[in-house]
Amino acid sequence: MGHHISRRTIFRTASGLAAAGALGSSLAACSGGTGAGSSTSKLTMTWWGSDERHAAYKKALATFAKDNPKIEVQPTYSGYDGYFDKFNTNVAGGSAPDLMQMDTALVAQYARKGVLAPLDEYVGKSLDLTGFAKTLLANGTVDGKLYGVPSGIGVNQLTVNRSGLEALGLKLPEREWTWTDLKSIAQEVYKKSGGKTYGVDDGGGGTLQCFEIFAREKGQTFFSEDGKKVGFTADTLQEWWEYWAEMRKLNASPPPAITSAAHNDLTKNAVVIGKSLFTFDSGVYGAGGSITDAQLDFLPTPQGDWSGAREGNFVNGGVLLSATKKSKRIADSVKIISFIAQNDSAIKDFQLLRGIPPTDKARNLISSGLSETDKLNMANADYISQRVAKATNALPNPVPPPQGADQVWDLLFQSNLAVAFGKKSIKAQLGAFFDQAAGILSA
Amino acid sequence: MSMTTAKTDEVVKEAPAAASLSDQRERERMRRRLARKRGGGWWPYVFLAPWFVGLAGLTIYPMLDSLYLSFTDFDLLTPPEWVGTKNYEHMFAEDPVFWDSVHATLLYVAVSVPLKLALALGVAMLLNRDLKGIGLYRAAFYLPSLLGGAVAVAIVWRQVFGGDGLFNDFLSWFGIKGQDWISSPDTAIYTLILLAVWQFGTPMVIFLAGLKQLPRDVYEAAAIDGAGPATRFFKITLPLLTPIVFFNVILQIIDAFKTFTPAFVISNGSGGPLNSTMLYSLYLYKKGFTDLEMGYASAMAWVLFLVIAGFTAVNFIASRYWVHYDD
Incomplete structure (x- = not known):
């Protein structure tokens, strides 16, 4: 009996199919089979996204197939959850896709581990990057080499349920607004709705869209230059958590059970389920076919209202398209990347589904066909990128997130939750956070 | 295992040494004769070869490989x-989430196994009678076990115990205001335990088989002596059933330690809120495939293996004092 168990337990680790539970061993055998089968002549491509994005990719690939009948593409797509778990397993098993959608937050790690192919030799030849700004390409550049082509401009913002706000007789705040403004309107929402709706999602554990910008407004980065430490001070984090503790106390933000339920699950997001009117976002809710019926609008993350506050926003590169290093079809993959970046019909297929298009040409192509929500989304992104470009006091773009970054982000989320549930005091949790973050980043 | 060795020891002590030796020789001769008759030699191994290949390639090699990986980065x-014992040291000394997962897993095992077995035995006793259509009832009670491990059921569970789920609707009939059971760190693990207990079908079937084999005459004698139902249960049924209870305890403990799917699905792969549903296997998976620390995950797998082996060994030793074998 002990033997039986060990076999299962160990085999899980060895095979990468833990989720299959009792069927683990038999399924593992199968997966080995399909892995071996991928050496056919088809080019394998993976991406994550919404149903709308899947459809757009498929449409664009169909157009590509007409012009390039010799390159047959085998697409695999899913949501973000588990996408990189699966990719890791495939890479380890020698069946990595030839071409893949890559996360700007992870590109540095994979490039440095030798998983991705540098694309510099193709630029200007089969890879047409006309109209791509250097600052945008920086999002796919690691240690001086280009490992991924950005799909567009991404900004961190607040998605607002504008119709819900107007129904309560409240007005959408101005784009030049502060953390204090956010606090007061969020309180108003709770009061005017008779306690039915909270104001804004609890951002105390939010990283990319909230705390990182707050820290940058204080002139601090999330990660240090070398990526071995966090770049902000305990005082900054304490101030941040105290802000959100007060927001929860005022019912300006929902209780932790709602925050916790929405973790990793867009469909449980407080704005989506109608429990709040503002949520921190990097474009997921707004871009293309929104997830609620409400009329959405968009605002930049609030600005610091203390003296010496800096511009905290920055512009990122949406998602990337990358070729894997061991692939034998890199040249073909580059053709597809170039096609998706520059072909008129592909650009129209994607609209804003992969962020605001990076080139002026692409923006002109799609601007007439956009929905009301998409137009507002684009206007806000334009506003933010212009403000960032003009700012003289903004820090440079964040360094590529180091190894362990996602664990530190998760730690921030869990820490805020521990405070919110009353399991730990802010002081105690601060100590635990910095200890654990140091352990993760120095490993 | 230790049980059987203990028994052979006794046999050897009782029987004269010479007799047992000649016995052995006799048996050996028989075996050879049989082997010759059946064609013997290598043929059995040829037919067993597919299994041996599977054992070596799918069990032994991955096990040894993971043992090696557990000492690496x-x-x-x-x-x-190669990093020596760093993974093991980190696990015990520096990783608070590891201890969260140990805590969650031990709580899960300690609460779910006894409840599940008690329910299984109770229902088995109810179903151990001659009623019209009893087969249907048995099938109905077994059904959850067929479904329970499925991802779909875990998804339903998340819905039922969510903030606006069925369970809170049910509570509201009695004027009780529920909460989001899945998203609260104090209650989330109990929804997993409830899901485990609900799947009491397998031990129930095993109990039922055991109950059917209990001798009737003992009960008749007890009834004549005036023993009530409670006395009969505690003095006859339970003692006679102890081997079956023992078997179920071992099986369920092992199963509970390995639980992965419901925790993964219900917590959306996060083990949250606050690691309260971070069962050991889930953390192992997260380390290996999400955080890309496969060496660490391998070390965790071996620790789990040793812990399960330890629990099983302790159980076998303890069983000497409470398991009653008929023969």
Whole structure:
């Protein structure tokens, strides 16, 4: 009996199919089979996204197939959850896709581990990057080499349920607004709705869209230059958590059970389920076919209202398209990347589904066909990128997130939750956070 | 295992040494004769070969490989690097989430196994009678076990115990205001335990088989002596059933330690809120495939293996004092 168990337990680790539970061993055998089968002549491509994005990719690939009948593409797509778990397993098993959608937050790690192919030799030849700004390409550049082509401009913002706000007789705040403004309107929402709706999602554990910008407004980065430490001070984090503790106390933000339920699950997001009117976002809710019926609008993350506050926003590169290093079809993959970046019909297929298009040409192509929500989304992104470009006091773009970054982000989320549930005091949790973050980043 | 060795020891002590030796020789002769008759030699091994290949390639090799990996730093993407016992040291000394997961798992095992077995035995006793259509009832009670491990059921569970789920609707009939059971760190693990207990079908069937074999005459004698139902249960049924209870305890403990799917699905792969549903296997998976620390995950797998082996061994030793074998 002990033997039986060990076999299962160990085999899980060895095979990468833990989720299959009792069927683990038999399924593992199968997966080995399909892995071996991928050496056919088809080019394998993976991406994550919404149903709308899947459809757009498929449409664009169909157009590509007409012009390039010799390159047959085998697409695999899913949501973000588990996408990189699966990719890791495939890479380890020698069946990595030839071409893949890559996360700007992870590109540095994979490039440095030798998983991705540098694309510099193709630029200007089969890879047409006309109209791509250097600052945008920086999002796919690691240690001086280009490992991924950005799909567009991404900004961190607040998605607002504008119709819900107007129904309560409240007005959408101005784009030049502060953390204090956010606090007061969020309180108003709770009061005017008779306690039915909270104001804004609890951002105390939010990283990319909230705390990182707050820290940058204080002139601090999330990660240090070398990526071995966090770049902000305990005082900054304490101030941040105290802000959100007060927001929860005022019912300006929902209780932790709602925050916790929405973790990793867009469909449980407080704005989506109608429990709040503002949520921190990097474009997921707004871009293309929104997830609620409400009329959405968009605002930049609030600005610091203390003296010496800096511009905290920055512009990122949406998602990337990358070729894997061991692939034998890199040249073909580059053709597809170039096609998706520059072909008129592909650009129209994607609209804003992969962020605001990076080139002026692409923006002109799609601007007439956009929905009301998409137009507002684009206007806000334009506003933010212009403000960032003009700012003289903004820090440079964040360094590529180091190894362990996602664990530190998760730690921030869990820490805020521990405070919110009353399991730990802010002081105690601060100590635990910095200890654990140091352990993760120095490993 | 230790049980059987203990028994042979006794046999050897009782029987004269010479007799047992000649016995052995006799048996050996018989075996050879049989082997010759059946063609013997290598043929059995040829037919067993597929199984041996599977054992070596799918069990022994991955096990040994993971033992090796547990002493390395291995990120799945670049070759493993030998680090000695660093993974094990980190696990016990520096990783608070590891201890969260140990805590969650022990709580899960300690609460779910006894409840599940008690329910299984109770229902088995109810179903151990001659009623019209009893087969249907048995099938109905077994059904959850067929479904329970499925991802779909875990998804339903998340819905039922969510903030606006069925369970809170049910509570509201009695004027009780529920909460989001899945998203509260104090209650989330109990929804997993409830899901485990609900799948009491397998031990129930095993109990039922055991109950059917209990001798009737003992009960008749007890009834004549005036023993009530409670006395009969505690003095006859339970003692006679102890081997079956023992078997179920071992099986369920092992199963509970390995639980992965419901925790993964219900917590959306996060083990949250606040690691309260971070069962050991889930953390192992997260370390290996999400955080790319496969060496660490391998070390965790071996620790789990040793813990399960330890629990099983302790159970076998303890069983000497409470399991009653008929023969």
